[in-house]
Amino acid sequence: MTRDWMPMPRSVVPAEAVRLMRDEGAVLVDVRESDEHALRRIPGARNLPLSRLEQVALAVTPGTTVLFHCRTGARTEANGPRLLARVPGCHVCVIEGGLDAWHAAGLPVVEEEGRPIDLARQGQIAVGSLLILGEVLGLLVSPWFHLIVVMVGAFLVFGGVTGQVGVVQVLRQMPWNRRFLSVLSARA
Secondary structure: OOOOOOOEEEEEEHHHHHHHHHHHHEEEEEEOOHHHHHHHEOOOOOOOHHHHOOOOOOOOOOOOOEEEEEEOOHHHHHHHHHHHHHOOOEEEEEEEOOHHHHHOOOOOOOOOOOOOHHHHHHHHHHHHHHHHHHHHHHHHOOHHHHHHHHHHHHHHHHHHHOOHHHHHHHHHHHHHHHHHHHHHHHHH
16 A cells, blocks of 8 residues: 655754744744643744644735744644645745754743643643552452553543543643633733
8 A cells, every 4th residue: 555645844943943934034833732832832933723723714925934833843743734735825844843942942932930730741640640540459459440441541542543632621621720721811
């Protein structure tokens, strides 16, 4: 079976992205979710989450260079054809290494003070804790507790297949995250 060739955006390093913004007026777009963008972002970046990419218009003039970024570059790379389709007639680039590479290059990043741990990390902690708890209870109390491990595994497979990561939605509603995100919303 052969894979159909799909056009991909050009990759640029952070220094090249800065040059494109300064010299050509390139538009910088963060594809992370709104809460991720609010907590840590590149100054001046627009926010267009991948989850809303097809629903929200990105007002750019044809011929403009559009630079997309995420945290590590993985999301932008995996969604290259979607990003290209979103801004027809534009020159589309993705920032190699994303926000992490931008920060590592010594370029400015806005970080909110007193922010909770990133939701993805909170999710990893929650899922890992449930897996450990299920195994320990399954070994020490009753083998029925191994079902926790099976259910968490099924939940992860469902999230991977559908792109719907329910644990993140639940974590957004936790008091420590809601309190912080409400403070950010009040500032906007």
